[in-house]
Amino acid sequence: MKIYSTLLFVCLMLCSATISAKERQFYQIKIYHLKTKDQEKMVDAYLEKAFLPALHKAGIPQAGVFKPLEADTADIRIYVLIPFKSLEQFTNLDKTLQADKSFVDNGKDYTDAAWDKMPYTRIESILLLAFPGLPVLQAPSLQAPKSERVYELRSYESPTEKYHVNKVKMFNTGDEIGIFKNLNFNAVFYASVISGPRMPNLMYMTTFNNKEDRDAHWKAFVADPKWKSLSALEEYSHNVSKSDILFLRPTNYSDL
Numbered sequence: 652m653k654i655y656s657t658l659l660f661v662c663l664m665l666c667s668a669t670i671s672a673k674e675r676q677f678y679q680i681k682i683y684h685l686k687t688k689d690q691e692k693m694v695d696a697y698l699e700k701a702f703l704p705a706l707h708k709a710g711i712p713q714a715g716v717f718k719p720l721e722a723d724t725a726d727i728r729i730y731v732l733i734p735f736k737s738l739e740q741f742t743n744l745d746k747t748l749q750a751d752k753s754f755v756d757n758g759k760d761y762t763d764a765a766w767d768k769m770p771y772t773r774i775e776s777i778l779l780l781a782f783p784g785l786p787v788l789q790a791p792s793l794q795a796p797k798s799e800r801v802y803e804l805r806s807y808e809s810p811t812e813k814y815h816v817n818k819v820k821m822f823n824t825g826d827e828i829g830i831f832k833n834l835n836f837n838a839v840f841y842a843s844v845i846s847g848p849r850m851p852n853l854m855y856m857t858t859f860n861n862k863e864d865r866d867a868h869w870k871a872f873v874a875d876p877k878w879k880s881l882s883a884l885e886e887y888s889h890n891v892s893k894s895d896i897l898f899l900r901p902t903n904y905s906d907l
Contacts, residue, residue: 675786677735682775685727693770699904701758715907717899734788779842784828791837795860797901808852808893815851818890
C-alpha cells in the first residue's frame with residue numbers, strides 16, 4: 652500500500668506539469684556539515700579549484716555555493732546547488748569528474764584526505780525537479796556585491812502528498828510564480844523535492860541586494876492584490892503544514 656501511495660504521488664506530481672519533465676531541470680542541493688575552520692578551508696578550496704571548474708567542463712555552466720548568514724560554529728555548513736539537464740547527467744557526474752585530470756589533480760587534498768583528517772562530518776543531499784513555471788535555473792540580476800547579497804531558501808512541507816501537489820499547482824496554475832516575478836524577487840529556482848528528509852515538500856530560492864531589499868520585497872508581496880486573492884481561495888487552503896526559511900550568502904567563487 653505504501654509503494655502504491657508513493658507511485659500515485661509521483662504520477663500526480665508529474666501529470667500536473669504543463670510541459671514534459673524532459674524540458675525541466677533536476678537540481679541537487681549538497682549540504683556539507685563541518686566541525687572546524689580547517690575543514691571549511693579544505694572544502695572551499697576543493698569547490699573553487701576543482702569541483703566548479705570540472706562542472707563547467709562537464710556542461711554545467713552555473714552552480715551556486717552558499718553559506719548561512721548566521722554561522723553555527725557547532726555545525727558549519729556549505730550549500731552547493733547544482734542543475735542537471737537529466738537524471739542521467741546526475742547519475743553519471745562522479746564518473747565524468749573522475750575522467751577529468753584537472754579535477755583529480757586539483758582536488759587531491761580533499762579526495763585523498765586520510766580517515767582521521769576528514770574534510771567534513773557528513774554530506775546531506777536533496778534531489779529536486781524544477782516546476783513547469785520556471786523549468787531551468789535562473790542567475791539573479793542584482794547590483795550589490797556578493798558580500799552584501801541575501802539569498803532566501805524556503806522549504807514548504809505539506810500534510811500529505813495530495814496537499815503537496817495542490818501547493819505545486821498554486822505556484823504554477825495559480826501563478827504564485829508570476830506574482831514573485833512581477834515583484835522582481837529574482838528567483839533562482841522553484842522545485843519539488845523528489846528525494847530528501849522532509850517530504851512531501853517543495854523548495855525555492857529568491858535573491859535580494861541586501862536584507863533591507865528583502866524585507867521591502869516581502870512587504871510588497873503580502874500587500875499585493877493578486878496574492879491576497881490567490882491565498883484566499885478555498886481550493887488552496889491547508890496545503891502547507893510547515894515552512895522553513897534559511898538566509899544564505901553566495902561565496903566569492905559562486906557562479907550564482
